[in-house]
Amino acid sequence: MIVTRRSALMIAAGAAVAATARPSILRAASPFEQPPLPYGEDALAPQISARTVGLHYGKHHKAYFDKLNQLAPGTPYADMELREVVVAAKKDGEDKIFNQAGQAWNHVFYWEQFKGGPAKPAGAFAEAIERDFNGEKGLFDAFAKEADNVFGTGWVWLVADDGKLALKGYQDAGNPLPDGLTPLVGIDLWEHAYYLDYENRKAEHIAAVLSERVNWQAAGERMGS
Template sequence: MFTRRTLLAAAGAVAATGLAGPHVARAAAPFQQPPLPYGEDALAPTVSARTVGLHYGKHHKAYFDKLNKLVEGKPYADMELEEVIRRAKADNATPVFNNAGQAWNHNFYWQQFKGGPAAPPAALVEAATRDFGGIDPLKAKMVETADGVFGTGWVWLVADNEKLQVLGLQDAGNPIAEGKAPLLGIDVWEHAYYLDWENRRTAHVKALLDERVNWAFVGERLAG
């Protein structure tokens, strides 16, 4: 799981992945953007270095900056990031939810491309075959769902009671807030693709799924 304190461990594998690990001392700001786990040109040509630089360095960073301002002096500042997402939704604290959700979503987003592309492990293939008819039909369902997200949002592959589902969620939509386990998430906000793909959102999503996703990472999330 992504946690605030593990994200602070910037040196070492835990900091690079943003995944769960031992807690460490808190920095001045309660929530810290983790390092990009590869160079800005690592996803090219599917995602250009320019897009990665803007997406990570401007958009992703801004969610952390805004979140830290919003939670200053409030109980949210002492929570883990996932807990903030759940609590803010329950509290109907929309600005906090949106920025916490987008901070977490992007932490996850960058990690799923690290070491990719990589083939899906057998357990993931089995689950995809059971629930969608195979990996290719699963990808097709994600592309179709991306096309159906009106405006801004995300397409998620999730596990729910051991069954795989594809969700299209608006804006900062997050599976954690829906009580589901995220396995793969594709950002369909225009800032994620427009410089490279213009208005061809579904082509961008298909290219990410075919060319950049580390399906071994997805399988690890399913097994975890």
């Protein structure tokens, strides 16, 4: 076969189309990607063991992204950012989408809040904790109490609302985004978050994570964002 200049150009153009088509096909099939864990699996020990992190991140968190990528294609949510899916699906009453997107987003936030921790609250954020919870101990006690108010699985979130701090308990995949609140710290109450390390001692797990793992300086920065 004799390759002329015209045929060579046509071959090159076809290759370029194929190269650009491949990513779009992959994106349509799997638009939501689980971010890498921001530290090693053993970085949160002993409060959260490497085994718990491996199963929690590698199995449970991954499964939420996998399921969302099965449900989203062909829906209006396929081209949204994950945060937008959480808000829109809740508003639309699309529970199947919301549950997977909510848990996917919740866990991205969950892992990120431990990066650089532990670190104490500072500045206006520390003042807000003193004002709204009578200090750090009052905040931790309020976390434990709110966790007891969540029946079964769910989350407890420290949120900012018009400059004030509050705790909000949500069942299952719930989070503050659909309520227009700013999440600052989120504690996972699902058993996969703590049972291997603490068995049924959920309150002990919550206290350890709050005091020894959360980066409270970063939480204060989220309050101002």
